[in-house]
Amino acid sequence: MKKLILSVILLGFLSISCDKNKCAECHYDGPSGEVEMGTYCGDELHDLEDLGTFTDSLGNSFVVHCGEH
């Protein structure tokens, strides 16, 4: 029974551990509306959000949003 109690406590601590491999769908606000960029995960997602913008082939920069909102 002590094992069961410890398991519950361990579950509690595990539940608050960070999920380092997050994934999210990203899009940018283009001139004609939202343009889907697909799903990014982990470091790629991190780098994209850090950059914050997407630059198209014409050199136009658009704000990137990840995580539907």
Next chain:
Amino acid sequence: MKYLLLWAAAFASSPLLAQQGITGIVLDAQSQKAIQGVLITIPSFQIQVRSDAKGQFSFPFSWSDQQALRLKHPDYQIMDTSVFGNLSNLRFELKLGHMTTEEVTVSAQQVSLRAKNTVPIEVRSINELQLSGGMHVAELLTKIPGVYMSTLGNGIAKPVIRGMQGMRVVTLVNGLRLEGQQWGGDHGLGIGELALGSAEVIKGPASVLYGADALGGVVYLQDEPYARIGQQTLDVQQKWNQNTSGSTSSLLYKKSQGNKRILVAGSYANHADFQLPNGLYAKNSRFHEWVGKASYSWFKPNQIHQFRYAFNNTVAGIPGHTHDSLATPLSFQVQTQGRKYSLPAQFFTNQLLSYEYKRFWTGQEFNLLLGQTHNRLVEYDEKVTKPFMEMDLLNSIYQAKWTKKWAQQQLIIGVAGMLQLNINAPIAADQLLPDALTFDQGIFGLYKYELSKAHMLQVGLRQDVRWIQTQSDSLFLQRRYASPNLSAGWSWQVNSFQRHRLNFSSGFRAPHLSELLANGFHHGALRYEIGDSSLVPERSLQLDWSSDWNTEHGSITVNPYHAWVRDYIYIQPNGNSIDGIPVFNYAQLELGRMYGLDLSAHYHPHWLHNLHWEGNFSYIQFESPQDSAISLLPPTRLQNEIQYHWDFNGAIQKIELSISHAWMAAQTRVSFQETPSESYQLLHLNARCYIEKKGIWMLQTGLRNLTNSAYIDHLSRLKNIGMPGPGRHFYISLKYQVQQQIKD
């Protein structure tokens, strides 16, 4: 109805249980026949046993002092008595009857009957409150007169006591103070319904009992009792809510054997966006929640040890976010119900660890409570990988008190303290509050004197000190706040059915770090906040009178109150905006008066035995020479509920049906630039069925907001965006409990 305390320590002629500890027998007062199934509880020890077929029971331990005992059986009047532990072969005689009696309370720093306390305490069983079909603890508590709830969608809610909420309401779980960044209107209670047994609410200042911050009141939540000695139980429950397409699954295991007891529980809830009366969905109002609890207790003669651990992990969407430059209410309402995690979102985690020790001597008792809590609040606004705000709040708490009882007097002397550390994570994009250390220390004394059987006096004194110091090089602040507090009460039991109570209490609340030093976006609250480091502590003095009339078939309580409030801290818009977000400043009202009336009534006719009508009325006003009103002042409210139950002898044991109606008045007494609210009504229908077949089944279903009213509650943080509450919907819940006797 006459209530007799009739017991005698007599040697019974029938054979006694040959066990150590205390034994006894329970008989019908008229027929002298043994009563099986009487639940005998010692509230101080949180221990229960049940009488067997011969009416006999035993506690496998003894105590040297006098302890309160409660004997309860559905067909008999509840008996409250007190027993010395050095006696044995106890004999109790119960009288037939069905009216409930006074509840046992623990929130006033002592285990006592509500009748033996001058402090205004309301006690409710969580199981009874759950018949209303409420979604969370804060909503369940709204059945209590004077108690409301403040919400931000479905996933975030907290109680409001006589207009006071957040930092002005101290919440305790099994005596341990809950610290969960309650300064934020978008930060919920952080505790689920899982394994909760009862809720006590102290309305008004309770700083003598619980120190600084208890200016508005106290919510004391207590877990379910452990399993009866010699028993293990397993509860499994599944709930489904149509409005959110939401599900809650929970498991609860309890075992009491010999002198050891354990309780282990867990639950998971997942709710999508809630549906509005117009058929659309409240965008990003989804949430999911993990809750876990474990308790372990053991007792020896005259002492009890108890360890408890609980965690609550909630991920909640924060509704009210849009990129529309010209937002309308429809900007926040969508056609598709969403469930997946989406921005902006709040990750809220609470962990509570406590150890409690009780030691009893003749006429004395010592209690020690040590606790460690950890709250982590993470808010993601625009980025998934980088939180906008991330704070850890670590609290180390202690309380030690000594109780002395003699003749008709009782004295409690105690000390309590808390060391709190607030830490911002470096990864966060912004810091609304700096890192800071807070240290609270208080010393208190409570004295109770029963002048006679009819009159009782209670006086309390407390001195508190709070130190706050920031841990930031760029923003240094050091403050010390100290204040004495006093409470005095008198109760008069006029006769067996009439009682009056007068209580005077003071409250004190030091300004919080957020009020002193906030300087940044608080996206969850949809505002930019600016603190004021010159704020001084709030103070309150409340006079509370209550008159109770209780008969076998009804009760009425009239409870007017009046509080003077000094230096009330509030927040209001200054007319500016930053990046389109309105800017709010903290300020102070020099003087204000909060007064009101709580009424409640219960009727239970003799000619229709199974019918119950309960009604309550709450009225609150606030006046100040400086402003029209404070923000989020609860409107006048009238609630009525009619319950009827049928009892059966077959597999179906009982069916309960209730219909409840709530009327909320319009609220036009608002603060500067606050949105007023219109009046609304809500009608709910709930049904519950108890079945005994290879265990106990409880099936509950209900229809909420029957008329599909498009209401906007005044205390909803979404009223500014015109977001109504949930539309008409139904829910269903199935609970199964199996019990097993185990050998010692």
